[in-house]
């Protein structure tokens with residue numbers, strides 16, 4: 001499978017079987033996150049594995065994880081993020097998003113379903129799991145065996161904008 005095949009195959013999965021995620025497959029996903037690029041190689045990501053029934057239940061009260069048997073909580077350690085010197089711009093949310101992208105693609109590559117979830121209140125999740133004060137939770141990745149057919153790689157023909165809506169040559173902007 002080429003990279004483009006994988007990128008087109010990956011889709012959000014929002015229904016999972018109860019089957020636990022194979023630790024060997026989780027290891028592949030985590031390794032894909034480990035090698036992700038981060039600003040100045042700061043590696044500020046802190047990933048919390050949530051797979052105990054009670055923890056998943058508690059998490060489900062503050063975030064929709066679609067009944068997944070495993071959720072990864074991706075935080076940025078604010079003490080480790082790269083801050084741009086001239087305006088203090090903090091790359092924590094970008095670094096963690098790049099890590100997320102690697103992991104979602106890896107999940108698709110090993111045949112697991114996953115969905116990226118940002119719709120939660122970070123302070124609630126932080127308090128729920130008593131996270132270290134410098135860790136800011138940005139993303140959840142709900143992972144499991146898909147309980148629904150996967151979306152078609154051909155869906156991008158209609159579900160994504162054509163390139164001419166998002167990519168420009170300077171001469172067209174300058175017009």
Ligand SMILES: Cc1cc2nc3c(=O)[nH]c(=O)nc-3n(C[C@H](O)[C@H](O)[C@H](O)COP(=O)(O)O)c2cc1C
Pocket residue numbers: 010011012013014115116117118119120151
């Ligand atoms: C930054 C980001 C945040 C997202 N947050 C959520 C979310 O909170 N809940 C959800 O169900 N899906 C969420 N998604 C999944 C998107 O809705 C989904 O990727 C998009 O609709 C395209 O569909 P596809 O992933 O099947 O190609 C998020 C995706 C991204 C990249």
